[in-house]
Amino acid sequence: MCWSATADLTAGVCIGAIGVACVARVRRVRELPLAALPLLLGAHQIVEAVVWDSGGGAGPATTAWAVIAMPLLALWVPLAVLLASPPGSRRRIAVPLASGVATAAVLWYNLATRTVTADIRGHTIGYAVHLPQPEIIVAGYLLATIGALLLCADRTVRLLGVLVAAGAVICAVIWRLEFVSTWCAFAALASVVMLGWAWHRGERPRPTA
Numbered sequence: 095m096c097w098s099a100t101a102d103l104t105a106g107v108c109i110g111a112i113g114v115a116c117v118a119r120v121r122r123v124r125e126l127p128l129a130a131l132p133l134l135l136g137a138h139q140i141v142e143a144v145v146w147d148s149g150g151g152a153g154p155a156t157t158a159w160a161v162i163a164m165p166l167l168a169l170w171v172p173l174a175v176l177l178a179s180p181p182g183s184r185r186r187i188a189v190p191l192a193s194g195v196a197t198a199a200v201l202w203y204n205l206a207t208r209t210v211t212a213d214i215r216g217h218t219i220g221y222a223v224h225l226p227q228p229e230i231i232v233a234g235y236l237l238a239t240i241g242a243l244l245l246c247a248d249r250t251v252r253l254l255g256v257l258v259a260a261g262a263v264i265c266a267v268i269w270r271l272e273f274v275s276t277w278c279a280f281a282a283l284a285s286v287v288m289l290g291w292a293w294h295r296g297e298r299p300r301p302t303a
Contacts, residue, residue, distance in 0.1 A: 099146030110136025127174035132285035172242035194238030
């Protein structure tokens, strides 16, 4: 949903590069899924560049975009936060994780049995997949993703949750107005926050065997 194919590709490469730096910086295996979040966001932008070039429709790129955006992120984010959290604070992520598992299962089923289509609308792309009770699914998705970030014990991750929540609201409003989406900017900003998180993780002593 970002300007054009060129803008999506450029944003994807830049965000992906930040993801590589994040992964290289962390020193604990359990922190890798959260550190790799910018890599996933960058790949998502690159996939959307392909959607732009293909003129939308219901091709493989559209399906790949939907798989990353919907079930994969719904499960990835709360699980990554859970793994990166200290053992004593993991219980608070249980509800977002359960919501993510349930939401991802419903989304996987619907993506496997229904067709996802992409419609280019000026400088935005609208994606459509017919979901049963979409309000409940969206609520579960937001609880899994934004909820997990906001409930994390780490302040930087909580800041990321605030930014993602604000970005989701603003992008939703702009999309309804069919104006230029600002999702790329929020994804880039979120990736910079993740780089700061990973940088501080890298300053900690290496764990002993």
